[in-house]
Amino acid sequence: METFELKVADQHGTLAVLEVAGYINNEGGEVIAKEARKLLDAGSRTLLLDLRSTRIINSIGISLLLEVLERTLEVNGLLAFCSLTPSIAKTFQIMGLAQYARIFPDRPSALAELAPAQ
Amino acid sequence: MMATPVRVRLVLPRKPRAELLATRAVEEAGQRIAFPRDTLAEVKLAVVEACLNAFEYGLGEIEVEVVAHPDNAHAWIEVAVVDHGPGFDPAGVARPILEDKLKSRRKRGWGLELIRRLMDEVEITSQPGLTRIRMIRRTGGV
Numbered sequence: 001m002e003t004f005e006l007k008v009a010d011q012h013g014t015l016a017v018l019e020v021a022g023y024i025n026n027e028g029g030e031v032i033a034k035e036a037r038k039l040l041d042a043g044s045r046t047l048l049l050d051l052r053s054t055r056i057i058n059s060i061g062i063s064l065l066l067e068v069l070e071r072t073l074e075v076n077g078l079l080a081f082c083s084l085t086p087s088i089a090k091t092f093q094i095m096g097l098a099q100y101a102r103i104f105p106d107r108p109s110a111l112a113e114l115a116p117a118q
Numbered sequence: 119m120m121a122t123p124v125r126v127r128l129v130l131p132r133k134p135r136a137e138l139l140a141t142r143a144v145e146e147a148g149q150r151i152a153f154p155r156d157t158l159a160e161v162k163l164a165v166v167e168a169c170l171n172a173f174e175y176g177l178g179e180i181e182v183e184v185v186a187h188p189d190n191a192h193a194w195i196e197v198a199v200v201d202h203g204p205g206f207d208p209a210g211v212a213r214p215i216l217e218d219k220l221k222s223r224r225k226r227g228w229g230l231e232l233i234r235r236l237m238d239e240v241e242i243t244s245q246p247g248l249t250r251i252r253m254i255r256r257t258g259g260v
Contacts, residue, residue, distance in 0.1 A: 002135070002138060023135065023138065025135065055159065056138075056141065056159075056162065056163065056166065057163070058137070058163075058166045058167065058170055059167055059170065059226060059227075059228040059229045059232060060170065060226065062228055063225035063226040063228070064225075066216075066219055066220060066225040067225060069220065070220050070225075085159060086156045086159065087156065087159035087160045087162070087163055088163075090160060091163060091232060091236075094231065094232060094235045094236075095214075095216055095228065096216045097216065099216065099217075100216070100220070
């Protein structure tokens with residue numbers, strides 16, 4: 001039932017792409033936060049979370065994504081998301097997340113904008 | 119003649135990810151009345167939040183009732199999540215503001231806001247021993 005998986009799918013300079021699959025709850029959120037911390041500590045400054053295979057997220061997972069956002073902003077980095085389901089996009093819109101993070105319809109459009117600057 | 123509503127009742131075990139059992143009930147009931155898939159996904163997110171609230175603050179069993187009302191033009195889904203905790207005052211729950219959350223150590227507190235914004239109607243009744251979150255989403259709503 002909604003097994004969680006995280007993979008660092010790609011790195012272009014200081015951009016890292018994380019593929020997230022499954023339910024982002026406390027456990028999934030912790031895995032993302034831990035990996036994000038590791039990448040930022042190693043010098044990544046733009047994190048792109050591809051949520052193509054995530055259909056459900058809860059408020060505890062959201063709070064952990066906010067920790068990632070806070071940490072990214074602290075290092076003058078950028079947090080971006082792509083391939084959101086309509087319901088997750090609506091959740092992010094309710095939170096006002098687009099004020100602080102970039103949201104792209106899919107990975108190619110995200111990379112077209114984020115990767116050339118790397 | 120009005121078609122019969124699809125009714126699902128379940129009692130959630132206090133186990134990690136048990137809220138997903140409630141989302142499965144919503145999915146199945148919604149599919150049986152051909153409720154729009156994207157709208158159903160929003161109902162599921164709201165139900166997850168109601169269940170998490172019940173797990174966190176409730177005691178004993180968490181009961182979930184899903185009723186899917188078929189209607190060609192105005193199908194609707196009603197979900198009630200009941201717990202038996204000490205209760206809370208919904209009016210006393212502050213609306214989260216992202217800017218403040220980013221500055222704060224406590225980044226949680228989005229659940230009720232999401233429920234209210236993802237559903238068309240939300241009614242919370244709470245007293246010691248019984249808290250009930252009843253929510254409705256209609257096709258074409260929100």
